[in-house]
Amino acid sequence: MKINKVCILGAGTLGTRIALQAALSGFQVTVYDINAEAFVSSKKVMSKILRMLTLSEDVIATIQFTTDAEEAVADADIISESVTEELPLKRQVWAQFSALAPAKTIFTTNTSYLLPSMLVDVVDRPSLFCAFHFHDVFTAKVVDIMPHAGTSEEVITLLEEFGRALRQVPVIVRKENPGYVFNFMLMAVIGAAGKLRTKEVASMEDIDKSWMVNFHMPMGPFGILDSIGLDTAWHVTHNLEDAGSQAFAALLKTYVDAGKLGEKTGEGFYKYPAPAFKEPDFLT
Ligand SMILES: NC(=O)c1ccc[n+]([C@@H]2O[C@H](COP(=O)([O-])OP(=O)(O)OC[C@H]3O[C@@H](n4cnc5c(N)ncnc54)[C@H](O)[C@@H]3O)[C@@H](O)[C@H]2O)c1
Structure with a gap:
């Protein structure tokens, strides 16, 4: 397992920040949203963050934004899902991407308070599914890794490495807990x-x-x-x-x-x- 291509679902507050940090960390990034208008504000927020960090805004042009789900996930090594915090919506999105994603793709949710076990029954690859939860990404840099009972240890280890590559501090939450730590x-x-x-x-x-x-x-x-x-x-x-x-x-x-x-x-x-x-x- 190796991560090169990252697919972000949801171009809102958190999807935007995770996408930007992944691109800044050298990963190939695609952002998917059902609403193309979200991309306009997402790019504005990215510019603002880059100005704050006194970094070049050129990195934004390396990120692909699309409303085409199939295109978004083509050849993705990992999905980081940051769609609206609603259980029925997240279940629908995970069922949709289970049908579309290549078999190798690792599935992670950035849910704040739901548990992976509330979503896993709609996922076609339970051992590759895990919560991977960011805070602010740029100023608050803890990333929670919270498996469900069937997540493989290999995925947990890979997420720990990926979290560090994104310049976050990984924290492993061994028992499912709403809100992590x-x-x-x-x-x-x-x-x-x-x-x-x-x-x-x-x-x-x-x-x-x-x-x-x-x-x-x-x-x-x-x-x-x-x-x-x-x-x-x-x-x-x-x-x-x-x-x-x-x-x-x-x-x-x-x-x-x-x-x-x-x-x-x-x-x-x-x-x-x-x-x-x-x-x-x-x-x-
Ligand atoms: N805001 C935070 O500080 C924060 C921190 C950590 C985790 N989270 C979690 O991240 C997730 C997203 O939160 P947010 O604050 O970024 O929300 P947000 O409302 O800013 O963005 C959500 C995005 O999801 C998109 N969306 C809705 N339905 C979709 C679908 N079917 N397919 C693709 N995109 C869809 C919306 O168009 C919107 O752009 C939630 O689970 C939240 O709990 C948020």
Whole structure:
């Protein structure tokens, strides 16, 4: 098994970042999405990241963008799937690509909170299927490798090497766990922040300030939510059954319905590109 050609499914927040990092790391990259408009914003985000990293934007031209699923996966050594966090959609996508991909292709999902065992029954090659979950890719560089019971050890080892080749720090999650390791801990913090807000214990700004000041962090839970995307956060939160999570999901839904999805749409809990929490007097 050797990885040269990488196929990314989904040109959104994470698919864009993984594709760019793979191209920067010397892999041949194809990005597939059902929506061609996603490619326009994907390329803009890539340019922005490259400018931030003071790297040449030429690498973008090496990435192939396509809405043709068959073309996207032709000769791919690995698929990294970053489509919207919805179980029925991911199941449909994995069934589709099981029928299209060459037998050698390793299948990985970047799901944040679903488990590989919830998807594996639609996959035609269970031993080559594994969760391979990124964070921000460029500033938060942990990559979680979470197999299901039938993932081959060879695939786990290969993903560890591939993760390092993408300049990430691999973490192996030996038992399936929603949210892996870091997100499991992060969920507890974000969930608590959401409950403090919906119970009106403190303002969003004061909740963020508490976290930022005490832990010397550049942003608090609501800033983090804006960077994740409030739609993605809603998909996760509304599936949690406790009353506190449901109240927070209802709040998130008001933002999603208003098109305020966070940093990616220019507004979420804060307004971008200059959110209030970055102002010099925010923490005074
Ligand atoms: N946003 C984050 O911070 C973050 C971090 C780690 C993991 N993830 C995970 O990555 C995945 C994607 O999240 P995101 O934030 O990039 O979402 P996003 O909404 O920014 O992008 C999702 C993309 O999937 C595309 N899509 C929808 N249906 C499709 C289909 N059938 N075939 C191909 N493409 C399709 C959409 O057009 C969109 O471009 C989710 O599973 C999420 O949990 C997100």
